[in-house]
Amino acid sequence: MTTHHDLPAIADPDRLFPADPATRAVARELFALVENAPILSPHGHVDPRLLADDVPFTDAATLLVTPDHYVTRLLHANGVAMDRLRLSADTSPRDVWRAFCAGWPAFAGTASGYWIACELHHVLGVGQPSEKHADALFDEIAEVLADPDHRPRSLFRRFGIDVLATTDDPLDPLDTHARLAAAEDGAGGPGAPLGGRVIPTFRPDRYLAAGTPDWSAAVDELIAVAGEGHTGYAGYLTALANRRAHFVAHGAVSADHGVATPETLDLEPARARELFDRLRVAEVAERDPADVAAFEQHMLVEMARMSVDDGLVMTLHPGIHRNHHPATFAAYGPDTGHDIPVRTDFTRALRPLLSRFGTEPGFHLVLFTTDETTFSRELAPLAGFYPSVYLGAPWWFLDSPYAIRRFREAVTETAGFTRSSGFVDDTRAFLSIPVRHDAARRVEAAVLARLVTEHRITQSQAAGIIVDLVDAAPRRVFKLPRRPGA
Template identity: 45%
Template sequence: MSLVAPDLLFPADPASRAIATDLYAAVKDLPIVSPHGHTDPRWYAENENFPDPAQLLIVPDHYIFRMLFSQGIRLEDLGVPTLDGAPVETDGRRIWRRFAENYYLFRGTPTRLWMDYTLENLFGITTPLTAENADACYDAIAAQLATDAFRPRALFERFNIEVISTTDGALDQLPWHAKIRDSGWKGRVVPAYRPDSVIDPDFEGFLDGLDTLGDISGCDTGRWQGYLDAHRNRRAYFQSFGATATDHGVFSAQTANLGTGEAEILFGKVRTGKAGENERALFRAQMLTEMARMSVDDGLVMQIHPGSWRNHSPAIFRKFGRDKGFDIPTRTDYVRGLKPLLDAVGTDPRASIILFTLDETSYARELAPLAGVYPALKLGPAWWFHDSPEGMRRFREMTTETAGFYNTVGFNDDTRAFPSIPARHDVARRVDCAFLGRLVTEHRVREDEAHELALDLAYGLAKRAYRL
């Protein structure tokens, strides 16, 4: 028995399926370029064995525990740590059993595709996971995780990862990246500059963060120009470790383009904690434009990830902190929101801004037309809740007609779940090959063009867009 069918996600139509199969054969073994994700650089720096199957595959993966929580299973019983250190389940086998007993909940979801792929292709498990075989699967995985072949660097090489980017806060001194660099290991792990904690006045610890930003940059963050200089300093520091991109997780796509005097007054209110709600929103909007201007100057690619109401449940946020499955998509206005930023840098070919969305209604109406004309803009792939076969198909169907393929940036896996990276890239390659197969059978692209496109979508576009 196999958990992953050879023609998984390929079209039912025989002609399209034959072309998709041929295209996929040419790209399935290409190196993985992972330009945006959330794996822990400490893994690659220390290169220690992962602790157990639950800690590797379940506890860090909010796709998994949000589904289980929705069915009444407590996060504590899944080993998710609490902020105050209150007891949670620490027995990996018990956590794994709970997951296996409820694995049926993931039927039809991308999580099921990724997990089945991981179980078969990484651990050699070819029978469906059930409550009855949970212990046997756990033991088989645990035995392999104890070997040198399953240490992080060995898996990095086995996965054929050419380069992977982590996402690191602006105040991070990047000690693990330094250790990787100094170790002599040839794996390429680069940081990405994510300054949310010192750009968003509503971020917990914001004012203290500005003090720390000033201390580590040597710039006066009590003044507007000193604050901007501090960001320039930190961006250069990240670039010294190989960073090619910044990342911005924002509630909306609202931007602003204030004059220097207005910005100084606004910063003064924010810096002293006296800014009202609208002023705090305006500051976030202004800082997106400032970050875009800096990208023109230093060449870092700017990623904007808007449209998530983060930490929607205050009770879960207070108990468990961020990234616990309670970030919920909202409607996003890109045309009006981005206009001040685009007025500033949108027609400058030196700018490179990659837009993502959780609001699929904006693909054909807003995002594709914007990326289809502004030189500074490109579209990131289907993201987060839409990182699925259906979401990827919808993305291609709704953006290609206006933005084409070459105003998009290939695929990125955006994950903390290290073992799922090959699965996610495989799914993306299969979906794109299926889409291209349909275009060939409809005589909308030639087959030789489809082969070029398949290579670009799987590998080339990400390298070029992220300047890797």
């Protein structure tokens, strides 16, 4: 369709490739090897009910604007009140979309602008935002979304997704995942099979964060459900292990930890039990911050121990100061655009955990960061020694074309290409999955093409590396088996 504007820049088949003609030609050839490879998404936040129930998308605002804190934060920074970006009795989806289109020029050169431009053109086949044509584009997108070919299950198949991991609470019964798995096995479900797997991810933050107000209540519920009659710290560890086993039985391959810092501490069991008992009975304001920190750091070591036992890959996502603006948090809650990266120390922080498990066979620890100063100083050297450590793809604020390139250039000379996880999209925005993976593949092709034209590797080597990065690396790091017949 592409109405309202001339063909956008992101329609160019050479987007994100090097400007130098010789290097660009090599990048084209390398990208062609992986352009249509299946998508492996071993870490993300898509709601599995979207696919299980084939919930249709309704409008452009609720699809592309209101749930995306990347979008709302920049609009807010440019003077758009938060109330204009949230649905209410006074603010309709069309109102939100108008505010977004009026602010679209602010997204020039940003990763968010690139993702949305690609989604509109390559996924929905419509034009680009503008204040003048906001209503017309809103209606055009609504018409496209009404087409059965643009319902979630149809798009899942069109995107070529082989594995999609969600992020789930440990007490989730995973019945939605069971329905999806049954549908793939021919036991029923809406529409045709997806042709790919949707798997859960164990995310225990709520049960480990002893400094939060609801921690004690969450722990009580966890022990009551899965503690096998044990009480106290023993019941707590038993319950965590049992819920991990439940996730493994439903296809989970990893346990994800969204921690403030990667600090770890290996306590004696008696000391850990003492801290647990004291923290559990205290009101949140009465909990000693030093006790809270020690317990949370110890529990990361316990999670590593359990990963050694049950095989779940352990992923760490540290380094975010969440809810930085108190007034916005009080008025609108979390995930509203004011989570800000902070400096993160890995080398010293992870030594207790790695001293115990860093060379343990079968243990995989994938490290993500929003502090790119650590790429070459700490992360690449850690992954260049410990067989358990892998470099997570650039994440949150760094999941952008230039930052992905900086990551690859920073870590490769120390850790090579074999110590990275492959691309992880980490997205809630379902429509952005294919364009994010496309961008990552283009950037990898560009980096490898430069190595070829600088005569550091051969083009044959580069071809093997890019295929490995897109397919074999995420399978290897996240222990993803190939589907029968794939």
